Every structure is written in structure tokens, then in C-alpha cells.
Amino acid sequence: MDYKKELSTYFQENCLLNEPMHRHTTYRAGGPAEVYVYPKSTEDWCFVLKLAQTENIPLRIIGFGSNILVGSKGIKGITCSTKRMNQTAVKGNRVTAEAGAALDKVCETAVRAGLAGMEKLSGIPGSVGGAVYMNAGAFGQETFDCLEYVEAIDFEGRPAVLLKKDLPHAYRHVEGIGNYIVLSAGFSLEKKEFAPLMEARNGVLHKRIEKQPLDFPSAGSVFKRPVGDYASRLIDEAGLRGLSIGGAKVSEKHAGFIVNFNHATPEDIKHLMEEIKRQVRQKSGIELELEQILWGEFEV
């Protein structure tokens, strides 16, 4: 039996073939994933991992697709979504959440329980797994500030509990995390008064609405913050605010974002990324580094 049939038989309605990735990425652009599955249990993961390994098929993990750009020729192999793994629990000062839980919901849960440490991550539109993978952060707070441990599985199906100290991390970077699939995470928080926490959360959500182009599809900041500067400032200084290629544009509201303002192709977005890099390099001599992740094949 070929591997697609095996996955379809095992996962039934939780296996999609030639699934357009514009449905699963916040850029709302991207070609098809050959096979798109929704594992839930450890058994499901072991089934997929074993099949991928024996048949030598590439395998990727997607959370909410809020930091990924998929090429229009699509993704080969198996793409696994964590969306069916979304349980969250609070016990004492600890919040635990499965990888596919929405980070913002976890932040809200923590705040409602009077637990401090995640409130400034409110509004980041990713999953817990994606936040751990990226060490997502905002307003001076990072996922790893309060992360205690990660329950994971490696690509050979071996379970692991990784403590924060096992995962050296920096700004939007976690060493070695690419060897694992994050299944859940535990966050160690501090008991505080509810009202100021909710006020901090609402303040952050308000700032996002005020500063970010949330009325258009995007994947947040395109580039990492260069040391001692801001990518958006350099992009602005190079006069690129509003620059467009096809349906993709440097946001007029926040120059660090590329927005899909009119049915952009993935290639429109990618070419605009390259053009921004080129012009910023020319203008300021600074080499911007992509924060967003490119997947699959692009048209040339």
C-alpha cells in the first residue's frame, strides 16, 4: 500500500490530500501539502513517524501557520498539524498546555487564574508548540522566561521531557528544538493580583490593534530585530513603507510587516522580502535576517 493510502486509512477524515496551504497559514497564501494530517495521541504520532521513516518521506509540523510562508508549488511529504491537541490546565502556579493550544488562550487562562509571566505574550496568534519552537515574545517577555519543561517526542518516536536548561535559547532561537516534536509545555508562573494582570493583557492587546495591520493577512514581523535596532526602522529609513510587488505590500501601518493586500502569491511575498533585504543592505549596510520560515517549492 502506498503511504498516502495508509495515512488515509488510519486517519480517516483527519487526513487531507493535496491540501491548499492558504487555508492553514495566516498569510493566506501557499500551494498544496501532499498529505496533511491531524495526529492527536502519542500512538498517532508514532504511526506517522514510523511510516515517514520506513518510506523515507519528509515530515513537517505546523501549529497555526503564523510564521510560515509556503511556496506555490507546495510541500512534499507529510505535514502534521497539532490543532487537535489543545488541552490546557492550571495547577497551583503552573499552567500546562498541549502544543496545539492557542498561546493567547493560555495567556488568558493564566491571567484569569491570577498568574503572572505570560500576560505580555497576549495576542501572539500562534500555538504553544510554535511559541516554544520560535521562543516567541513581545513587549519584553519571551516564552522561555516562564517555560519550565517541554514534553516532546523525537523523530524516531522516543519520548523526552526537556527542561528549560536542556534547551539553550536566545532571541527567536532555541538550540536543538528542531530534533523534537513538542507535545506539550509547562509554564511556571507567579501568583499576583488579577486586576493589574488583566489590565496588562488588555493594554498589550490594545497596542497590537493600534500598531499592527491586523485587518490584512500577514505573518507578523518578517525580519528579526538586528542588535541595537529595529527592522521596521531600517525598512522605513530605506523608504520602503508601502512598496508592493503583486499583491504583497510593506505595511503602511507597520513597516516590519508584509501584508497580503490583494491575493498575493507566495512568490510576490518572497520577492518583496528579497527586495527589502537588498534595499536595506544598500542603504544602511545591515543584513536583515528572516524571522519567518519558508517551506516547500517556490516558482522561480
Ligand SMILES: Cc1cc2nc3c(=O)[nH]c(=O)nc-3n(C[C@H](O)[C@H](O)[C@H](O)COP(=O)(O)OP(=O)(O)OC[C@H]3O[C@@H](n4cnc5c(N)ncnc54)[C@H](O)[C@@H]3O)c2cc1C
Ligand atoms: C499579526 C501577527 C503578529 C505576530 N506577533 C508576534 C509577536 O509579537 N512575537 C512573536 O514572537 N511572533 C509574532 N508573530 C509570529 C508568530 O505568531 C509566532 O512566531 C508564533 O510563535 C508561531 O506559532 P505557530 O503555531 O503559528 O507556528 P507555525 O508558524 O505553525 O510554525 C513555526 C515553526 O514552529 C514549528 N512548530 C510549530 N509547532 C511545533 C511543534 N508542536 N513541535 C515542533 N515544532 C513546531 C514549525 O515546524 C515551524 O518551524 C506574529 C504573527 C502575526 C500573524
